[in-house]
Amino acid sequence: MRGRKDNPESSVSRGTISFLLALGFCLIITAVIGCVGALRENTKVLYIHACFFIFLVSLELIVTVGAAVLSAWVGTGGELRANFFTNTTIQEDVVKHNAYWDQLQTENECCGVDGPQDYSILNRDIPSSCCARAHTLREGGARKQLHATCLSERTYYVRGCEESLRKKKAIKGNIFVTFGAVFGLIELTCIVLAIWMARTIKLERRKLQQNLQAHFET
Secondary structure, eight states: OOSGGGOHHHHHHHHHHHHHHHHHHHHHHHHHHHHHHHHHTOHHHHHHHHHHHHHHHHHHHHHHHHHHHHHHHTTOHHHHHHHHTOOOOSHHHHHHHHHHHHHHHHHHTOOSSSSTHHHHHTTOOOOGGGSTTTTTSOSSHHHHHHHHHHHHHTOSOOSOHHHHHHHHHHHHHHHHHHHHHHHHHHHHHHHHHHHHHHHHHHHHHHHHHHHHHHHHHO
């Protein structure tokens, strides 16, 4: 995991977005089928519409459970810690490793895995990416001065990246579950309405046939 390309969390996020886009497309098609069935009072189309929604609800349930399991397994603290304490000897690998952690710490406002003390374990200075004001500047005297001030006054981030990523993952999971529950309720309502409408149409047609038959018999 040396860059964004190899970041499992990014892969999971891209997979989630792709799934939501595909789900939205399927919902549009299913809604169109339902509208056609309702306008034409076609019971077969309405039942197909209900079956599509049942399939989507089942698929969403499977994907939600799978995503929860995958989210708990991918990007764990152990993996993050192993990456941080990687012993790199090649200069190119060192540069990639530092660039990855600089970006990770800046974006998540964190420092190290468990905190800035992780750098003292490696006998390394706390980088400028752990300082909010220093890392935003380009390389130069001002950045070095702010970095030195940050270290002397201990104004660097004290929260570890593992904790920060865990909180972000929890927020994403809650949003995903909330939207899933809302979509699930809407879809279940559509299933009930489609089946109710199909049965109502059948009953009305049966009554109409009975009335016509009674009329012609009299």
